[in-house]
Amino acid sequence: MNLNDKSTILITCGPSLSDYTKVEVEALGYKITGSSDVGVEIKGNLHDAMRLNLYLKTAYNVLLLVNSFPCDTPDELYKKISKMPWEEVISPDEYLSVVGRIDTPSIDNTMYAGLKVKDAIVDRIMKQTSRRPNSGKERNNVVLQLYWKGKTCKLYINTSGQKISDRSYRKTMTTAPLRESLAAAILMAAGYDGTQPLVCPMCGSGTFPIEAALAATKRVPALLRSNFGFMHLKGYDETAWGDMRAEALKQSKKRGKSGPVPAPIIATDIDSWAVEAARRNAQTAGVDHLIDFQVCDFAETAIPETPGIVLMNPEYGMRMGELKELEETYSRIGDFFKQKCPGYTGYIFTGNMDLAKKVGLRTSRRIIFFNGGIECRLLKYELYTGTKKHKS
Numbered sequence: 001m002n003l004n005d006k007s008t009i010l011i012t013c014g015p016s017l018s019d020y021t022k023v024e025v026e027a028l029g030y031k032i033t034g035s036s037d038v039g040v041e042i043k044g045n046l047h048d049a050m051r052l053n054l055y056l057k058t059a060y061n062v063l064l065l066v067n068s069f070p071c072d073t074p075d076e077l078y079k080k081i082s083k084m085p086w087e088e089v090i091s092p093d094e095y096l097s098v099v100g101r102i103d104t105p106s107i108d109n110t111m112y113a114g115l116k117v118k119d120a121i122v123d124r125i126m127k128q129t130s131r132r133p134n135s136g137k138e139r140n141n142v143v144l145q146l147y148w149k150g151k152t153c154k155l156y157i158n159t160s161g162q163k164i165s166d167r168s169y170r171k172t173m174t175t176a177p178l179r180e181s182l183a184a185a186i187l188m189a190a191g192y193d194g195t196q197p198l199v200c201p202m203c204g205s206g207t208f209p210i211e212a213a214l215a216a217t218k219r220v221p222a223l224l225r226s227n228f229g230f231m232h233l234k235g236y237d238e239t240a241w242g243d244m245r246a247e248a249l250k251q252s253k254k255r256g257k258s259g260p261v262p263a264p265i266i267a268t269d270i271d272s273w274a275v276e277a278a279r280r281n282a283q284t285a286g287v288d289h290l291i292d293f294q295v296c297d298f299a300e301t302a303i304p305e306t307p308g309i310v311l312m313n314p315e316y317g318m319r320m321g322e323l324k325e326l327e328e329t330y331s332r333i334g335d336f337f338k339q340k341c342p343g344y345t346g347y348i349f350t351g352n353m354d355l356a357k358k359v360g361l362r363t364s365r366r367i368i369f370f371n372g373g374i375e376c377r378l379l380k381y382e383l384y385t386g387t388k389k390h391k392s
Helices: 018-027 046-055 074-082 110-129 180-189 207-216 238-251 272-285 323-340 353-359
Strands: 007-013 034-036 039-044 059-070 095-103 142-149 152-158 198-200 265-269 291-295 309-312 345-350 365-371 374-382
Touching: 007 018, 007 046, 018 034, 018 039, 018 180, 039 046, 046 059, 046 238, 059 074, 074 110, 074 152, 095 110, 110 142, 180 207, 180 365, 198 207, 207 265, 207 272, 207 291, 265 272, 272 291, 323 353, 345 353, 353 374
Parallel strands: 095 142, 198 265, 198 309, 265 291, 309 345
Antiparallel strands: 007 039, 007 059, 034 039, 059 152, 142 152, 345 374, 365 374
């Protein structure tokens, strides 16, 4: 089993994010060979998978295909996987976890299918080395991913382990935080590139301003992470990984606290604890000096004179807050946009379109995203001087 040979790489992402992941993958020089709403495919090897893990912001996991075969029963699954030379890529000293998605009449228990895969691998390694790897649910070491649909099984090595979207900077949490990969995609959709001011009232734990600061300085988010699934494989090239990291640092505009400074990034929240959490997370990410944090009501947020982007993520009324109170909040957002943000492009990210109507301004664009299981919209508003109220 040679992980340096070209194979299919499946890059998974959240629903509605594949178009943004495609942009990132193609910018790295890869050709897309397939896509769906939750992932894109390319051809590559372990070295390519390492590079993708380092640079991608909107993806979840980078999966390297190691085998695809017809399969009718769990026993056949065990037999075919046990014939693969796992001892060549997994050390008996490692820890193994298997996850899967099963859609076949042959079996109705995903956990049982995963158990058969795990047993086949560890039994093979035991037979070849006289030692057996430990296994369990933790995804911090070697992670295998099984897709069994109909009569076809595909088995991947999850080279990411934990999701790429877990950047490792969010140490302090607030209620209902936005996933980092989703925030990165929303900023891409808003056209943010660091050259214009970005104002983030209702900043919460700071995901939007932190992701913006990372994007503006071209800092690679994965540089904050010290552990990936590929690091636990026998084919892992530590020297090559070190070279990739060095190249990523060289390409970044941000080196410590030197380098070009992006346009102002302003983050405010009425909750002092949320602002402190955001500040701490920004410190962990190394971008706190690029963000102006303030505690205030969103309507009191200072807006730079130079036109830019104002981006808000108000509550939806599903997990937090009361609808009646939120109706007033959304109405005040419309007033805030009109009165304090002329010349800006306004964006509201929300999962409640009934509340969005209370903004009272005409949208110029509505982009679908999913936040967890909630279908949301990124609503765009052109905030011209003297904007009048319209039905949304």
